[in-house]
Amino acid sequence: QQQVKQSPQSLIVQKGGISIINCAYENTAFDYFPWYQQFPGKGPALLIAIRPDVSEKKEGRFTISFNKSAKQFSLHIMDSQPGDSATYFCAASRKHNFNKFYFGSGTKLNVKP
Amino acid sequence: GAVVSQHPSWVICKSGTSVKIECRSLDFQATTMFWYRQFPKQSLMLMATSNEGSKATYEQGVEKDKFLINHASLTLSTLTVTSAHPEDSSFYICSARDLRDPQWTEAFFGQGTRLTVV
Numbered sequence: 001q002q003q004v005k006q007s008p009q010s011l012i013v014q015k016g017g018i019s020i021i022n023c024a025y026e027n028t029a030f031d032y033f034p035w036y037q038q039f040p041g042k043g044p045a046l047l048i049a050i051r052p053d054v055s056e057k058k059e060g061r062f063t064i065s066f067n068k069s070a071k072q073f074s075l076h077i078m079d080s081q082p083g084d085s086a087t088y089f090c091a092a093s094r095k096h097n098f099n100k101f102y103f104g105s106g107t108k109l110n111v112k113p
Numbered sequence: 114g115a116v117v118s119q120h121p122s123w124v125i126c127k128s129g130t131s132v133k134i135e136c137r138s139l140d141f142q143a144t145t146m147f148w149y150r151q152f153p154k155q156s157l158m159l160m161a162t163s164n165e166g167s168k169a170t171y172e173q174g175v176e177k178d179k180f181l182i183n184h185a186s187l188t189l190s191t192l193t194v195t196s197a198h199p200e201d202s203s204f205y206i207c208s209a210r211d212l213r214d215p216q217w218t219e220a221f222f223g224q225g226t227r228l229t230v231v
Contacts, residue, residue, distance in 0.1 A: 034219070043119070043206050043222035044157070089156060093220075100147070101208075101220055103156045 003027060004092050006104025013111050019077040021107045023090035026071065030092040034101075035064065035075045038087045047088070048075070080111045115141045117209050119223030126197055126230055134192045134226045136207030142187035143209035147220065148180070151204040163190055197230040204228075 006023045013019045023033075031052055036044035050057045050064040050073065057064045063076040077084055090104040116139040126132050136146055145164050149157040161177075163169040163184035171177045179201075181193040190209075194201055204227055208220040 036222075041204075041225070041227070043117075043208075043225045045222065046219055049219070100159060100162060101157075105156045106154075108154075 002105070003102035004090060004104045006090050006107060008107060009105065010108045011110070013080045013109065015080065015082060015111055015113050017080050017111075019080045019084065019109055019111070020074060021088055021090070021109075022072065022074045023092075023104050024070075024072045025092050025102075027092070027094070028071070029094045030102075032093040033064070033066065033073050034091050034093070035062075036089045036091065036103075038089065038106075044089060077109075080109075082111045082113050085109055085111050115139075115209075115219070115221045117143075117207065117221045117223040119207055119226055121226060122224060123227040124229070126228070128198055128230055129196055131193055131195045132197055132228060134194075134205055134207075134228075136190045136192070136209065136223050138188045138209045138211075138221070141209075141211050141221075143190070143211055144187065145210050146184055146190035147208045147210075148182060148190075148192050149206045149208070151206060151225075153204075157206060160192075194228065197228070199230045202228055202230045 004025050034049035035047045037047045038044045048059050048062045052068050061078045066073045088107045091101045093101045118137045120135045148160045151157050160175045161169045161171045163182045165184050169182035184190040206225045208222045210220045
């Protein structure tokens with residue numbers, strides 16, 4: 001059973017547009033929700049993360065929106081740039097069980113110039 | 114952010130041989146290290162979790178005798194793929210966390226190792 005469901009699988013956005021990636025989870029014990037950016041042949045790099053005590057977190061052009069009651073969270077990339085073209089993974093983690101990360105299936109973002 | 118270094122970045126080995134991949138936390142102490150496997154265009158699949166000085170915990174379906182994990186110090190974990198076969202070819206990624214940190218937030222990832230078994 002997939003713990004974290006991510007959509008869409010791929011996304012094409014024009015330069016300057018807004019990229020939106022959505023994730024949903026089932027386990028209400030999750031209490032840490034990071035987003036990772038991965039370029040081909042590289043390991044994932046933390047982009048931004050949120051805890052369930054806030055509904056939104058913004059860092060530069062990247063914003064996480066969190067809806068605890070719906071068990072959903074999303075990543076918004078404002079003013080998308082070609083350099084943002086990468087695969088994005090959402091994840092969820094909780095304090096117990098070694099703090100394992102459960103990853104979404106990934107979204108390949110292509111920002112067209 | 115903290116740095117996790119993985120070595121080698123890529124390796125080609127013959128079928129039947131063993132390959133060791135190292136994962137080092139360079140500027141923090143990693144109480145817990147995770148090993149993932151990633152197939153092309155797919156997500157990261159957790160293989161095992163290792164705590165310093167103790168045996169690794171393997172995810173269901175992962176052969177512990179084939180994927181040997183050692184976490185001998187707070188800065189080094191190794192994954193040894195024993196008797197490698199072509200189906201073991203994949204991208205292996207480690208990540209590290211310091212769970213003594215009360216914020217215990219980030220997991221830092223290595224750059225990955227591309228293993229090709231011929």
